Amino acid sequence: MSDGQLVGIVLVSHSARVADSVAELAKGLTGGDVSVPVAAAGGTEDGGLGTSAELIAAAAASVDRGAGVAVLTDLGSAVLTVKALLAEGDELPHGTRLVDAPFVEGAVAAVVTAATGADLAAVEAAAGDAYSYRKV
Structure with missing residues (x-):
């Protein structure tokens, strides 16, 4: 993390209500x-x-606060839309990454990790690790 800046998190869902609710959670x-x-x-x-x-x-x-932006998505076309924006090169802030993570658990892990002041790589890793969370 540089100069106290936090990684930003974007939650992309096909539903505004879902995206808002996951962000709130x-x-x-x-x-x-x-x-x-x-x-x-x-x-x-x-x-x-x-x-x-x-x-x-x-x-x-x-x-975007200068420490990078982690983007988490819910379903297929959301992934494709983010990938297209990243390919264009100038549509998203420098240091934006599409994170391969489950939407809800990954979002929680990303936000909690970002709150510690972790860098983008650590936020991305924490969100991705959410795939291994066991419920039974």
Whole structure:
């Protein structure tokens, strides 16, 4: 982490309500006074189900503090939209990464880890490790 800056987190879902709820849950579980920059990018501009490159780009810009941006997605076309934005090169802030992680558990792990001041690689690793969380 550089100069006290935190990694930003963007949560991309086909549903604005899902993205907002997962963001609320993840931020609520940080358990501290640190305010991790988290933005939900759910649905389309008109409030429908789907993904929006414009909403994703705006969300990423809003959480960029210079320490990188971790983007977590829910389903297939959300992944494809983020990959297309990354391929364009100038649509997302420098240091933005698409994180391979389960959406809910990965979001919680990413936000909690970012709250510790961890760098982007550590946030990405923590979110990805959520694939191994066992429930039984």
